[in-house]
Amino acid sequence: MRFGDVEAYALSDGFFKLDGGAMFGIVPKPLWERRIPSDNRNRIRLGLNPLLVIAGGKRIIVETGIGAKYDPKTIDIYDIRHEPPLLESLAANGFSPEDIDFVVLTHLHFDHCGGNTGIGGSGKPVPVFPNAKHVVQAGEWRTALAPDTRSRASYLAENLVPLEEAGLVMMIDGEAEIAEGVRCVPTPGHTAFHQSVLVESRGERLFMFGDLVPTASHLDPAWVMGYDVNPIVTVKRKEDLLPRMLREGWTVYFEHDPNITFAKVESDGRRYTAKPVSD
Numbered sequence: 001m002r003f004g005d006v007e008a009y010a011l012s013d014g015f016f017k018l019d020g021g022a023m024f025g026i027v028p029k030p031l032w033e034r035r036i037p038s039d040n041r042n043r044i045r046l047g048l049n050p051l052l053v054i055a056g057g058k059r060i061i062v063e064t065g066i067g068a069k070y071d072p073k074t075i076d077i078y079d080i081r082h083e084p085p086l087l088e089s090l091a092a093n094g095f096s097p098e099d100i101d102f103v104v105l106t107h108l109h110f111d112h113c114g115g116n117t118g119i120g121g122s123g124k125p126v127p128v129f130p131n132a133k134h135v136v137q138a139g140e141w142r143t144a145l146a147p148d149t150r151s152r153a154s155y156l157a158e159n160l161v162p163l164e165e166a167g168l169v170m171m172i173d174g175e176a177e178i179a180e181g182v183r184c185v186p187t188p189g190h191t192a193f194h195q196s197v198l199v200e201s202r203g204e205r206l207f208m209f210g211d212l213v214p215t216a217s218h219l220d221p222a223w224v225m226g227y228d229v230n231p232i233v234t235v236k237r238k239e240d241l242l243p244r245m246l247r248e249g250w251t252v253y254f255e256h257d258p259n260i261t262f263a264k265v266e267s268d269g270r271r272y273t274a275k276p277v278s279d
């Protein structure tokens, strides 16, 4: 898709599953399962949809998917299916990992940055995108390397430490422009230093939510994940942004929706919905 002078492509690292109750927080199951049905282990199927942006001659990937460094037990728990793996999806768009200038990470949970590293010849994790600066909020980086007890299972050092050792981490603090028309915007709530990505060019806008709104079923401001460290902050940020998106006709991008990536936000005055737009 084109947004002014910026090109954007939906990528895929396949699918995985998470507990449906955890994905919808306090929303009762009879309501959420009408939108996303659960399997016999109460899990719902989610997409892993990184985004490729080309702006001002720079190639930027937002998120790297869940990656492939898992044992069979973990693959079973999350039903990880690399259909396709991220690098295949990238190659289908004509790019190799060496071509990527920036990797932007909304936050550092393993399902967003697992593809930062892969197992190298030595059997140890090594960076997958060797020429890319990996853009993270400094606060998120600190949190990930010293997580609290509740967040510990979501942060894996193997996705982070090899980048630091290779000098590939670019810390930012608050809002920052990565390339012409591509900005990181703090959207705390899911984690304290979560960020989203706003593309603006010639009056057209694309907003990559990250986990602020992981699927089209999470557009309603009150439909917030149980995983969020500060759900009320997530609700308020959604209440700020959605009316503006609607008014200004932004295109949005859902990282975890199993069916929809690019979409327009619509409202009938009571509920927000997503109308898919094809890329």
Ligand SMILES: [Zn+2]
Pocket (backbone or CB within 6 Å): 109, 111, 112, 211, 214, 256
């Ligand atoms: Zn996520």
